[in-house]
Amino acid sequence: MKINQLSKLTNVLSKTIRYYEDVGLLPQASRNSNGYREYSSSDVDNLIFIRRCRELQIPLEKIKILIQVQTDTTSSCNEVDLLIEQQLENVRKTINELSLLEKTLHTLAKSCSNDIVGECEILKNLKQ
Amino acid sequence: MKINQLSKLTNVLSKTIRYYEDVGLLPQASRNSNGYREYSSSDVDNLIFIRRCRELQIPLEKIKILIQVQTDTTSSCNEVDLLIEQQLENVRKTINELSLLEKTLHTLAKSCSNDIVGECEILKNLKQ
DNA sequence: ATAAACCTTACTGTTGGAGTAAGGTCAAGC
DNA sequence: GCTTGACCTTACTCCAACAGTAAGGTTTAT
The missing domain is CATH 1.10.1660.10 (Multidrug-efflux Transporter Regulator; Chain: A; Domain 2)
Structure with a gap:
């Protein structure tokens, strides 16, 4: 084909x-x-x-x-086992990192109830 | 400086x-x-x-x-709010995708208790 | 005959930098 | 005065895993 x-x-x-x-x-x-x-x-x-x-x-x-x-x-398929195990570890590590990120972003998103940029709490938080 | x-x-x-x-x-x-x-x-x-x-x-x-x-x-800081909100959504979406991935990899990692590649269940599963 | 669908190689672009090369500048120490 | 090391400059290549595009050759159907 x-x-x-x-x-x-x-x-x-x-x-x-x-x-x-x-x-x-x-x-x-x-x-x-x-x-x-x-x-x-x-x-x-x-x-x-x-x-x-x-x-x-x-x-x-x-x-x-x-x-x-x-x-x-x-x-032996030890190498296969190990490789999959490492991949699983990578994925778990990334999930943990992203979960922390999610918390931070969520807190940030809730922080501002203003209308104008000059008083935007999100931007203020990002400057620290 | x-x-x-x-x-x-x-x-x-x-x-x-x-x-x-x-x-x-x-x-x-x-x-x-x-x-x-x-x-x-x-x-x-x-x-x-x-x-x-x-x-x-x-x-x-x-x-x-x-x-x-x-x-x-x-x-207005609507644009800022929206951008952070979108970023949060992106992160959440990625976390969800990776969680599915983690499940699959975990199942896969547990599937093989053999020693030789010819009978490795991990590899068999990967071929489907 | 010609148009549509398919095939080929080759080059560029994507993201957010890191690595390396080749060279100019400046201050300290001998 | 000279060298050494730390710092600065631009410019180029490389990373992963492709996608997009160009420019052209082939096959199939109408």
Whole structure:
């Protein structure tokens, strides 16, 4: 199949598929006589795997590792466990930071009931 | 004062101060005879305001608006209120998205108790 | 024949800076 | 007088993960 069909099957833009090839996340696609990229059903599977990882906000470099680990199916999956665990930690850390931010913004938003900028409590608070 | 002292007083890197000038967040600094940037205490205040906004993850373009609104102290602060409210909404939305992500990652992390990649439940789950 | 849909590479832009290069200036110490 | 180190300058590249656009070649349908 051609790139556009792969795109539709995986819900990944053609542009992004080419980009993944560029940065080495996907192998160089084979080409048919007119130079168009030619894909098979295993490419669909690989790309869906990548998309699922991206939905979990795993960065491309880590996805590369996850792909490479699978080339030897008998190797330990400690690396996989660790990577997912780290990703979970990252997400939790970000949530905590954003929660603090939310509190601050909420307090700030409630602080002003004036009409004119010169007496705006929000702006005053931002200056400290 | 020179840029390095402004940097120390505000806890903003010299590099970043020049960048803010470049993108129009700070006015063009006046220069002394040798071409060095020369700052006053009002620059300290402005930069601290910007830094506080950045701590709240307000994007530079919106900070520009917050600065501009203050040039007329009699104007309404509806725009300020709205901007902070939107920022709060953005943060809340992101927190919600990340909370879903956290659940998924947590479930995923618990799913595998195997040793070898070939049977790793995490990887299997990622392929669906 | 031609138009629409698809394919190609290559370059730029996004956000908010950080890193590095290559060079000018200034004060202190020897 | 000379050097050393701290400071200043501009200008360029890099980061993540693409999206947008240009300029052109190919295929398919009408």
